[in-house]
Amino acid sequence: MLHIANIAPPRFRLWTRASREWRRGEPELRILDRLCRRNQTAIDIGANYGVYSWFLTKYARDVVAFEPQPHMVAFLKAALGSSVRVEQVALSDSDGVATMRIPSDQLMDGCATIEEQNTLSTQNVEEISVPTRRLDSYQFGTVGFIKIDVEGHELKVLEGAEAILNRYRPNLLIEAEDRHRPNAVASVIDYLKPFGYSVYCLKDRKFRSLSIDDIQKGSAGTPYNYVFSIREDL
Numbered sequence: 001m002l003h004i005a006n007i008a009p010p011r012f013r014l015w016t017r018a019s020r021e022w023r024r025g026e027p028e029l030r031i032l033d034r035l036c037r038r039n040q041t042a043i044d045i046g047a048n049y050g051v052y053s054w055f056l057t058k059y060a061r062d063v064v065a066f067e068p069q070p071h072m073v074a075f076l077k078a079a080l081g082s083s084v085r086v087e088q089v090a091l092s093d094s095d096g097v098a099t100m101r102i103p104s105d106q107l108m109d110g111c112a113t114i115e116e117q118n119t120l121s122t123q124n125v126e127e128i129s130v131p132t133r134r135l136d137s138y139q140f141g142t143v144g145f146i147k148i149d150v151e152g153h154e155l156k157v158l159e160g161a162e163a164i165l166n167r168y169r170p171n172l173l174i175e176a177e178d179r180h181r182p183n184a185v186a187s188v189i190d191y192l193k194p195f196g197y198s199v200y201c202l203k204d205r206k207f208r209s210l211s212i213d214d215i216q217k218g219s220a221g222t223p224y225n226y227v228f229s230i231r232e233d234l
Contacts, residue, residue, distance in 0.1 A: 010079035018054045027202055028173055028225050029055055032145075034234060035171040035227065036060045040144030043135070043170075044084075045091050045157060048110050050076045052147050053084045060145065064138075066091050068100055068130040069112060090114050091150070092132040093159040101125040115152035117181045134160030143168040152180030155187050165195050172197070172228040185226070186212050197228040207234045 008016075022029055032055055036042050042060035044053045047067040053076070056063045063083070067073055068090040076086045090098055098114040104124040111120060114130065135157065143164055148154050154174050158165070172192070176185045189199050189212055200207040201223040210226070227234070 010075055011081075014050055014054055014075075014079040017049060018051050021051050022055075025051070026225060027205065028227070031202060031205060032056060033059050035145050035173065035229075037144040040142045040170075041140050042145040042147075043140070043143060044147050045135075046147075046149035046151070047076060047086070048072060048149070050080055050084070052149075053080060056145070056147075057083045061141070064140070068114075069102065070128075087138075088131075090130045090132045090153075091135050091157045091160060092153065093134060093156040095133045095137060096131075097129050098132045100128050100130045102128065110149075111151055113151035113153060113180070115150070115156075115181055118152035136161055136163040140164070143170045145171045145173070147173045149175040151175075152177075152184060154184070155181075155191060158188065158191055165192075169195065169197075169230045171231070174226050174228065175224055176226060177224045185215055188226070189215075192228050196230045198230070200227040200229070200234065201225070202227065 036056065036059035038059060039061050042056040042063050044056060044063060044065040047053050047065035049072060050065065053063055053065045064085045064087065065076060066087045066089060067076060068088060073086055073088045090100060092098065092114065100112055100114050101120060102112040102125060103120060104126060148157055150157055154176055174188060176188050178184050199210045201210055207227060
């Protein structure tokens, strides 16, 4: 029997997924209102099925989603309509073309990557060529928030966004795990420090300030989503 989730309209499928994630998913979804400003642009890098984009439309002036996988782009455009600008491109530190590896296992549908150092945890992958661009090659209004979930390629994304970081100092929510790329977390923290960013993790809906020592010693637990901000009033 065909499951209703596979035949329902895209907007309903996204609403269902977003509602489930709000209840049982990443707790960072529930504090986006503290990271975004309604008069500024929010950017969702590695949008996947669009859960973050869905919620960002409630808190930002406009939302731009970046997702290179063709089938997900089609879904995003159908589900989000004109409320989100969808760009079918992988962000990196240069404009060009890259090979994206997509796990065949549907349980890993959020694990596709162009990061060469990410070996993935499965050998069953499909490879496609995707265009790459720097975030700095786009024109935006005032950028207030950027979410990055790119399975190990986050440092390259940040390097391609240097001008935007310098100009706007947006709040950042970045997934980073050393299993995706050696020294991933520390390298992101080191890169952002000269911009004036401090790093936090979310615990019991409160922001906890972190240092590289906290992370390396394991005293921060095992977060994989990190908030970066120059603000002291989070």
